[in-house]
Amino acid sequence: MNLQHDVKKLPSVSDYYSATQLRADRWSALRETAESMLVHGVEGRQGSKLLKTAETLLDALAPIELYWAFPGLHAFEHLRRLLDHRNIEDLATAVRRVARALTSGAYRRRTVPVGGDELDNEDFEDDSTLAPEDRALGRPYFEVLIVDNVNEHQERFLRNNLHRVRRAEDPFIYEPVVVPSLEDALMGILFNYNVQAVIVRPGLVLKSKNALPIIQQYLSRLNEDEDVDALQPYEYGPEACRLIAKVRPELDAYLITDRSAEDIAGLDLGRCRRVFYNQEDFLELHLNILRGVNRRYKTPFFTALKEYSKQPTGVFHAMPISRGKSISRSHWIQDMGAFYGPNIFLAETSATSGGLDSLLEPKGPIKEAQDMAARAFGSKQTFFATNGTSTCNKIVVQALVRPGDIVLVDRDCHKSHHYGMVLAGANVVYMDSYPLHEYSMYGAVPLHEVKHTLLKLKAAGKLDRVRMVLLTNCTFDGLIYNVERVMEECLAIKKDLVFLWDEAWFAFARFSPTYRRRTAMSVANTMRERLADAGYRLEWEKQQEKLKDADDATLLKTRLIPPPDARVRVYATQSTHKTLTSLRQGSMIHVNDMDFKGEVEQAFHEAYMTHTSTSPNYQIIASLDVGRRQVELEGFEFVQRQVESAMAIRRAVATHPLLRKYFRVLTPSDMIPAEYRESGIQSYFNADEGWSDKWEIWAKDEFVLDPTRVTLAVGGTGWDGDTFKTKILMDKYGIQINKTSRNSVLFMTNIGTTRSSVAYLIEVLVEIAKDLDDLLDDASRMERLSFEKRVSALVEHVPPLPDFSRFHDAFRSGGETPEGDIRKAFFLAYNEENCDYLDLDDKLVARLEGGEELVSASFIIPYPPGFPILVPGQVISPEILSFMRALDVSEIHGYRPDLGLRVFTAKALKALTKKSK
Structure with missing residues (x-):
């Protein structure tokens, strides 16, 4: 018999990208x-192999289970004793109960007994298969990490x-997890998403x-940035x-401490919600824990919208669909009501009927929801948008850029930025990204x-005319800037530059410790702290003397x-609907600008009013509110799983011999010189060497x-x-990209x-x-x-x-x-008498090679790859021209x-040239 459980055939720890996959x-x-x-059975050669496999698996799980409330260390040790005593039936x-509860999420809803003599209904549903109504009625579950080096008796005292x-x-309902050390606390929050x-x-x-090596790698990363070993014992708690x-x-x-208030007051406690002084007031602690989680759980606008929907109203405003009246009274569109509910x-x-807050002048639940989003994403102000990041980009550009201002733009950015420059009347300097000729795509600037x-x-x-630097982070293809270095070095040349980071595809990045360091809002806050530090001026003066x-x-x-x-002046636009939970076109503008209140606020308000509908979709606003709640409570988990899925692909x-013949x-x-x-x-992964340290x-x-x-x-x-x-992925297999x-x-x-989606993709490939093998x-x-x-x-x-050529004189x-003045070129083309049309033939190539100057009157954007290869002017x-003729794209x-x-x-x-002279 070919035993699947032979210990030699188990994947090694190095085969796993993360400890959660391993677990x-x-x-x-x-x-x-x-x-x-x-x-x-457990006798003979086959039984011996199975026993060895079980022991190896328990050894691999033991250091991991330290950080989880379920099944918990006591239950885990019970499993070890059952194996040691060869009580295989129990x-x-x-093990079946634990494995199924972990897969289904049943431990979140009820107590799952592990002891063999305890009765349990094992026919429980997977948490994801429950009806939304049933899941909504349950109390959300989470875990609380207690950091204290206690013995078994003391631990039981804390839990009880x-x-x-x-x-x-x-x-809410929660379970405690007790770990002994500062290092364990850091590993616990990195590892346990509950x-x-x-x-x-x-x-x-x-x-x-x-x-365990896969856990120790977390600590080695933290020790690169923090001198933890130099701490004194009295510093462990605050640190x-x-x-x-x-x-x-x-x-x-x-923080529970026995130090005096005076000692604690001057210390950096991060985001410590409350300090308790040498007391065991468990009720007060319990209430604070619930209050803290509820602070993130609250959804002001979504809650207000739900309450509004329950109120009896008479509709005498310009929305026949309100309350569903135009549908319920119809004989012909009942299917729409049935479909949406x-x-x-x-x-x-x-918005004008007074039922709820106004997006254009928020003072109630929308304002509160935006403030909570600012807290979640690390900004000073956050604004919701219901018609996509294209509009967000135009709002920011119009609010900050005046006619004649010079703006540095990455040429292959989203087309909304180019149109924003037209609207603002900017003088645009297009910067070229490095090209990846082999793959017909651009990198980054x-x-x-x-x-x-x-x-x-x-x-x-x-x-003095340079106003803004505008870059895409991350690019569609996934290239991410060193945001801190870009802003520092640019501000060293011009200290009041404004930065607009298009993070349309990067909203999720805030909720991963790795990604966060390269997001606009996180870097803006870091730079504010650094510039305000008393010793920073000396550092700058030393460099000035040297240079x-x-x-x-x-x-x-x-x-x-x-x-x-x-001046730290940073803006980020994010398509919440692209990478987080939101209805389509739900987006956010995040602001971290030291001069916003004094210089920009009024202009921003006018630009926001210019581009925002007076009839915004309330469902989109509610989804932005709920999406914020989700990432504050489980964004860390979801982003971690997202990365794991990509690494599995x-x-x-890289390891499948057949796939390597046709794909790479x-x-x-390949993508970064x-x-x-x-x-x-x-x-990130090499078949011979395994995972790289990201x-x-x-x-x-x-x-x-x-x-x-x-x-x-x-x-x-x-x-x-x-x-x-x-023809292949979508039409034949239903895979959308x-x-x-x-x-x-x-x-x-x-x-x-x-993981099922990933498995299906691999099966398809x-x-x-x-x-292809059969065909050949x-x-x-x-x-x-x-x-x-x-x-x-x-x-x-x-x-x-091709690189960007130049603007015509x-x-x-x-x-x-x-x-170049892109606005002037754009509107010059409005008069058809100023334009001509030329065939893309050899004659046109000859004219260009002969030195004739031809100037584009339009944006020309081949798709794919989707960036403008020509702009007006x-x-x-x-x-x-050669690139355009060689393209075989659909549009x-x-x-x-x-x-x-x-x-x-x-x-x-x-x-035009004569007029400008």
């Missing part, structure tokens, strides 16, 4: 092993007293005795609170390019730091690759990216991705690879040559990506710097094949 699979394997022992029953003060009317509160008691020690806030700022911490219509009302542009504008005496009379070449090579009086493609997941070394990868790390990459490198974005090179299949997406390039497709995991096995010589030719065209003969204020280069926005390429006439350009 789930080990419990599943333990259940299978225990059931096999029931069938085959062991199999207990917290259980004793529970009340039937409590809105933890919502931490109680730090005076008896804690510093070091953990836990030696634990501070580090908890640094790692998971959404958690509530409570009554609540969505009961919650419909007009190197910091050297940004600094060089600023220094060039400074030399031309135009630095005295330095030339631009030296400045470009030096990591610059901003002056102490630099990487490992599967692009690595950081070596000069921007200071860590030198090539990939923490090191994020700490050092100028650019990092978001692991949740899996770019799969498909050129080896002979299909281009668009065909593979549409957004982004493709000429020879790649992008899979994005999100907080809703399941294997089936596609098998079909039966192919004729000519068919094989045809296949190889298609592969070669996609892999080896990819048209090079008619749209520039001076030849020494590159900024841009000179058309031979390289851009090119702004280009009509029946008319040709839209350009300005020579007469229009000449007249």
Whole structure:
């Protein structure tokens, strides 16, 4: 018999990207092993192997279970004793109960007995399969981490007293987890996503005795940034609170101390909610824990909307669908009411009817919901939007940019930014991202390019006109900037620059300790603290002395730091609906601007009023409110699982021999040139070496690759990216994706991705690879040559990506710097007499190569790849024209094949040039 439970065949710890995956699979394997022992016994060679496997699994789980309330260390030790005494029947029953409860989430709703003599109804439902009404009626469950080095008797005392003060009317239910040390506390909050509160008691020690490698890697990461070993015992409690806030700022911490109030007052306690002085008032502690979680659980607008839907009203305003009246009275659209249900219509009302708060002038529940979102995302102000991040981008640009201001923009950013520049009348300097010619996609804008542009504008005496730097973080393909370094070095050149970070695809990043350090709001808060530090001025003065009379070449090579009086002015726009829970078009604007109140607030309000509908969708606003609640309470867990799913795809493609024949997941070394990868790390997973330390990459490198974005090179299949997406994945297998390039497709995991979804994707890719194998096995010589030719065209003969050429002189204020008036060009094209249309043929190529200047009158955006290769007022280069002619994409926005390429006439350009002179 081929035993599946042979210990040699168990995946090693190094095969797992995270401890949560390891835990789930080990419990599943333990259940299978225990059931096999029931069938085959524990005698003989086969039984001996099963016993060895069970012991190995329990050894692997032991250090992990320290951090979880269920099943708990006492129950876990009970399982060990059952195995030691060879009580296999009770062991199999207990392990089955634990494994099923962990999978189903049943332990969240009721007590699951582990002892074999305790009765249990094991036919419980998976938590995710329960009806929403049933799940909503249950009390949410969480766990509380208690940090105290206590013995078994003292631990039982703590648990019993917290259980004793529970009340039937409590809105939540929780279970305590007791760990002994500061290091264990940090590992616990990184590992156990159920933890919502931490109680730090005076008896804690510093070091953990836990030696499991996959857990120790968490600590090694923290020790890079924190000198934990230098702490004195009296500092352990306050430092634990501070580090908890640094790692998971959404958690509530409570410090119990025997030190005086005066001693505590001057210490940094992070986000400690309350300090208790040497007392055992468990009821007060219990009430504070519930109050703290309820603070995040509250959804002011969603709650107000639910209450409104219950009120009897008479509708005499301009919304027939309100209360569902126009549907319930209809004979022809009853199917719509049946499909959506009554609540969505009961919650419909007009903002002007007085039923609920107004998005345009929020003073009630919407205002409170926005304030809570600001707390969750680390901003000073947050504003909701119900028509997408495209509108958010235009609001911010219009509020901050005045006609004639110079704005530095990454050229391949979302088209809404380009249109925002038109509306604001900005003079745009387009900065080129580094190209990835082989995959027909752009990377990101190197910091050297940004600094060089600023220094060039400074030399031309135009630095005072430079208003904003606008960058996309992360890019659609997953490239993430070193946000802190970009802002520091730019502010060192101009101390009042405004930064707009387009985080449309990055809203989830706030809720992971790894990602958070590269988000706009987190960096803005860090910079505020650093600039305000008393010793920072000395650091800056030392660099200034060193750089005295330095030339631009030296400045470009030096990591610059901003002056102490630099202004932190940061904006981030996020598509909540893209990466978190929200209805479509639900987005947020986050503001962390030291000059917002004094300079921007009124202009921002006007821009917000300009672009926001007076009839916003209340359901979208409610979903933003609920989405905020979710990420404050379980965002850490969901983002962790999201990354795990993406890493599982990487490992599967890298290790499967058939998949490797036709597919390849692009690595950081494929998408980020070596000069921007200071860590030198090539990939997240290597079949020979295992996992790389992602923490090191994020700490050092100028650019990092978001692991949740899996770019799969498909050129080896002979299909281009668009065909593979549409004809294969979507039409044949029902797999939906957004982004493709000429020879790649992008899979994005999100907080809703399941392990089953990942398994299905891998199955599909294997089936596609098998079909290709079968096709080539039966192919004729000519068919094989045809296949190889298609592969070669996609892999080896990819048209090079063109750089931004320049704006025509008619749209520039001076030849020494590159900024152009895109608004002037955009509106010049409104008069058709100023425009002409040219065919993309050899004659046009000859005209360009002969030196004739042709200027685009439109935005030209091929899809894929989806970035503008021409903007109004841009000179058309031979390289851009060659790229357009080589594209075999399904659509090119702004280009009509029946008319040709839209350009300005020579007469229009000449007249404009004369007028500007």
